[in-house]
Amino acid sequence: MCSDASAPNVNRGAGPPREGTPGQVPGRFLRASRLRYVLGTTATLAFILVTSSHGAGPRFYPDDPISVDHDALFDASGAKPIELSETFDFLENTFGSPGSPGNNDPGRALNLNTLDEVPNSSWFTNRIGRRPMSIAEIVRGPDKFERLDVDEWLITGGKSPGGLQPGFRAVDPRHPEQLYQLEVDPPSHPELASGAEIIGTALYHAMGYNVVDVYLVNVDPKKITISKKATIRDASGRRAFVQGDRDEILRFAARNADGTYRMIASRFAEGAGLGNFKYFGTRPDDPNDIYPHEHRRELRANRVFSAWVNHDDSRAINTLDMLVSENGRKYVRHYMFDFGSILGSATRFADTPRSGHAYLLERRSNLARLLTFGLWLQPWQFIDYPDDLPSAVGRIQGDVFDPEQWKPEYPNQAFRNMRPDDAFWGARIVAAFSDEAIAAVVKKAQYTDPRATEYLTSVLIKRRDKIAKVWLNAVNPVVDFQLAPDGTLTFENAAIKATAATPGRGYTLSWSRFDNAADAHEPIGSEQTVSEPRVRAPLDLLKGSEYVAVTVRGHHPEHPAWAQPVRAYFRPEGVGWKTVGLERLR
Amino acid sequence: MGRLTRFAASLVFLSVVVAPASAQQTRTEQIQQGRTEKADHLHPYQPSKIETFLFEVEDHLWVERLFNPPRGVFARVGDLPEGAGFAGGPAYRYSNQTVSFTVSTAISTRRYWELDGKLAFRQLASGRAFVEISGRRRDFPEEDFFGLGPESRRSARTNYAFRETSIDACGGVSPTAWLSVAGAVEYMTPQLARGRDRRFPSIDRLFSDSTAPGLQLQPDFMRVGARATVDYTDRPLGPRSGGRYIVSYDTYSDRDFDRYSFGRWNVDMQQYVPIVRDARTIALRAHVASLTPNEGHEVPFYLQPTLGGASSLRGLRPYRLRDRNLLLLQAEYRWEVNAFLTGAIFYDAGTVAFRRRDLNLNDLTHDYGIGLRFGWTSGVAMRTEVAFGSGEGTRFVFRFADVF
Numbered sequence: 009m010c011s012d013a014s015a016p017n018v019n020r021g022a023g024p025p026r027e028g029t030p031g032q033v034p035g036r037f038l039r040a041s042r043l044r045y046v047l048g049t050t051a052t053l054a055f056i057l058v059t060s061s062h063g064a065g066p067r068f069y070p071d072d073p074i075s076v077d078h079d080a081l082f083d084a085s086g087a088k089p090i091e092l093s094e095t096f097d098f099l100e101n102t103f104g105s106p107g108s109p110g111n112n113d114p115g116r117a118l119n120l121n122t123l124d125e126v127p128n129s130s131w132f133t134n135r136i137g138r139r140p141m142s143i144a145e146i147v148r149g150p151d152k153f154e155r156l157d158v159d160e161w162l163i164t165g166g167k168s169p170g171g172l173q174p175g176f177r178a179v180d181p182r183h184p185e186q187l188y189q190l191e192v193d194p195p196s197h198p199e200l201a202s203g204a205e206i207i208g209t210a211l212y213h214a215m216g217y218n219v220v221d222v223y224l225v226n227v228d229p230k231k232i233t234i235s236k237k238a239t240i241r242d243a244s245g246r247r248a249f250v251q252g253d254r255d256e257i258l259r260f261a262a263r264n265a266d267g268t269y270r271m272i273a274s275r276f277a278e279g280a281g282l283g284n285f286k287y288f289g290t291r292p293d294d295p296n297d298i299y300p301h302e303h304r305r306e307l308r309a310n311r312v313f314s315a316w317v318n319h320d321d322s323r324a325i326n327t328l329d330m331l332v333s334e335n336g337r338k339y340v341r342h343y344m345f346d347f348g349s350i351l352g353s354a355t356r357f358a359d360t361p362r363s364g365h366a367y368l369l370e371r372r373s374n375l376a377r378l379l380t381f382g383l384w385l386q387p388w389q390f391i392d393y394p395d396d397l398p399s400a401v402g403r404i405q406g407d408v409f410d411p412e413q414w415k416p417e418y419p420n421q422a423f424r425n426m427r428p429d430d431a432f433w434g435a436r437i438v439a440a441f442s443d444e445a446i447a448a449v450v451k452k453a454q455y456t457d458p459r460a461t462e463y464l465t466s467v468l469i470k471r472r473d474k475i476a477k478v479w480l481n482a483v484n485p486v487v488d489f490q491l492a493p494d495g496t497l498t499f500e501n502a503a504i505k506a507t508a509a510t511p512g513r514g515y516t517l518s519w520s521r522f523d524n525a526a527d528a529h530e531p532i533g534s535e536q537t538v539s540e541p542r543v544r545a546p547l548d549l550l551k552g553s554e555y556v557a558v559t560v561r562g563h564h565p566e567h568p569a570w571a572q573p574v575r576a577y578f579r580p581e582g583v584g585w586k587t588v589g590l591e592r593l594r
Numbered sequence: 595m596g597r598l599t600r601f602a603a604s605l606v607f608l609s610v611v612v613a614p615a616s617a618q619q620t621r622t623e624q625i626q627q628g629r630t631e632k633a634d635h636l637h638p639y640q641p642s643k644i645e646t647f648l649f650e651v652e653d654h655l656w657v658e659r660l661f662n663p664p665r666g667v668f669a670r671v672g673d674l675p676e677g678a679g680f681a682g683g684p685a686y687r688y689s690n691q692t693v694s695f696t697v698s699t700a701i702s703t704r705r706y707w708e709l710d711g712k713l714a715f716r717q718l719a720s721g722r723a724f725v726e727i728s729g730r731r732r733d734f735p736e737e738d739f740f741g742l743g744p745e746s747r748r749s750a751r752t753n754y755a756f757r758e759t760s761i762d763a764c765g766g767v768s769p770t771a772w773l774s775v776a777g778a779v780e781y782m783t784p785q786l787a788r789g790r791d792r793r794f795p796s797i798d799r800l801f802s803d804s805t806a807p808g809l810q811l812q813p814d815f816m817r818v819g820a821r822a823t824v825d826y827t828d829r830p831l832g833p834r835s836g837g838r839y840i841v842s843y844d845t846y847s848d849r850d851f852d853r854y855s856f857g858r859w860n861v862d863m864q865q866y867v868p869i870v871r872d873a874r875t876i877a878l879r880a881h882v883a884s885l886t887p888n889e890g891h892e893v894p895f896y897l898q899p900t901l902g903g904a905s906s907l908r909g910l911r912p913y914r915l916r917d918r919n920l921l922l923l924q925a926e927y928r929w930e931v932n933a934f935l936t937g938a939i940f941y942d943a944g945t946v947a948f949r950r951r952d953l954n955l956n957d958l959t960h961d962y963g964i965g966l967r968f969g970w971t972s973g974v975a976m977r978t979e980v981a982f983g984s985g986e987g988t989r990f991v992f993r994f995a996d997v998f
Contacts, residue, residue, distance in 0.1 A: 091653065243663040389873050
């Protein structure tokens, strides 16, 4: 759709090559794409104008702030599977700049409500930090069942080619319609990938993403049989899946002392597979997908979450689109999946020291390393990782973790577009995980050696705290404005609440009456300076105002970004005031 | 649609989108308006030809299918001696989890060819043991020979044709992950003929049976050997740390003339020392080969160890030095440039000698150089190097395999 001007409300530069590029060599392809990205950027900027509160039309509609983006209303039954090339995705993102150019201000994320929040959608459901979540709910994640017993299950086939973890597909004969994929851990690193998968699934679910159910299971080879219809596809084509295939998979598996195998059972998601989504552009066959992915906040801020758990494999190939039915209508639900290579795991072995610190290819640092015969080293190459930990723990640490410097395996356009306000949004979610919740999620991985549980828990807590300290203070962290009927304004400081900052030197507030139709402010009264996030609004302002606004600046010697103005809007509702807007001004 | 047309359409689109925004009564209506308009212009995702091609290659495992499939016809590339030129040919394999049968041929641009067949049982004793039976017919028409000993002259370059039919059986066990032992028996029927490389004289023009033992008569040989390998490297290909030590002993029995029987020791030691973890590695190798003829016997020149070429003394031509005993020392400083590229500075030193006691560190031929290796964690896929200092000019190396 990046080259197709007929589709409305989408970024023309956000898609991969389409018409006009077939058969071109990569260099030419990239130049052609660049042109389209320039054209597309124009459309994107216009879209921002239209959808942001500064564009044409009123700043606030009667239904603002929306809590749900109803992106399942239009029938998407015509959507077809998108088959992405892993290699092309790497090349496109490494050597190209798909979507909006990364070196300019990408603008505010587009899928936000007027409170600067992400409404629930087919992409994201607000969970931790936005509503109470018990530790049990966080730990359970998306799982439909308490536990899974795979005795007497039936192997129905091999995994699709690709992927690093050996495994097979299987069903419970009592519910043959529900397919699972079972994958093993490598013998040299028992529990490494499976533990990462369990932890990542629970965390990403609590953050708000759609993820598939994942269960830890013990597979007894004697109690699992192979369907006569089972097949497997290899380089020579499709053939029958035989016992030798199962044995070959188990030969490369970590074996328990009792002869069973610890495996991950991933429940296939509901609906029909539509392939992967990219971190830029939109699906041209999905009418509901109108926000270029690089401008979706939950995808931009996934950089924060990925940094937290070192999800360096956060790329298109580890996403999933499913066509699901609801009330006779079909829509696309978007998933994150495959967390087996987070937390320093490279699935079959521990990550390289580069993981999370550098892209696979980087022009300047690679050239410097080449020309200096490797004598030029980057700080991450000196990081010491504990060498006395069980092999279930990958190469991850929290002591010298720098959230701002974290990188995935190769550039990700949504990550490139992440602005401080996106990072702040993500950091609030990360900060919402308590020590106890993190410990409980890590415990769910059932590491045999308690040192693995303790270490990963402590690393996640350290990395959470660093994320909170960096990104909760990267903007003015005032949130949750409330204007009481008596004119008392209260708000919170997310950085202080997360103990990521000490109380500063107070706040300066200025009030205005806001004309929604004209999009104009009329200042009322003089500035107020307070030390606590509580103040009385000028009484003459509140009388007869359709909208009132307050602009707040914080003051903290260590955090200059607190001085950035944040403006909250209120509208009369019933006997009181409803918070309808929040802007982080720059 | 042309670019200008698309740009114009974009402008039209913008005017359409901007204009009606204020006409909406709610935020939800405003958002859904965008979806309404998009719903009228849906089309399937259309990947470029490049993306489609790459997807097909990945999804159908074309690289594995073409060059190393579990079953069916495939292409064999290379795997002939250095100097044979580019080689390739058809091959066929059938394999399942326990047995693999492969037959392949390769013909090179320099008219080398080989027909090879192998039957392998790989997963015996739960994967800890294997047995292989193989046979081959090979014809290498222009193998280089410069004479024996460290003093052989570069100007004495000759060539000979080497033909052989052989059949062998080997088996081994790996009692632990780091230790394996194997034994082999092989029947060989080497034959020599005049070299076909017209640029250089045939071997019989400059050498005789006294200066090139085995030149006149080539018996059949029975080889019986054993090998032990200790390997605690961190990865099988392109290791960054650990060591790999191989010791083998083979006896070659002359089956026709009772004149060319001998025994051969091989010791190959590799050590990998990481410096700043994966960033830099010192790779060291010491290789010693020693052939001892039976009392009153000779060692045929064509079975003697050689130095020179892409895997040993890179500053020398392949097979440049040859004798009964060989010493090779190699050191490489390898530094990772990125995940796909590694640089290397290397130093090679080695010599050959008639007597084992003449192998010493004083009279080594040496070279040094620099190179780049392209690959991935699975090892070196291609390397290119330039070697200097051997006294025989600058040599360029381009190979699809690691040096050691």
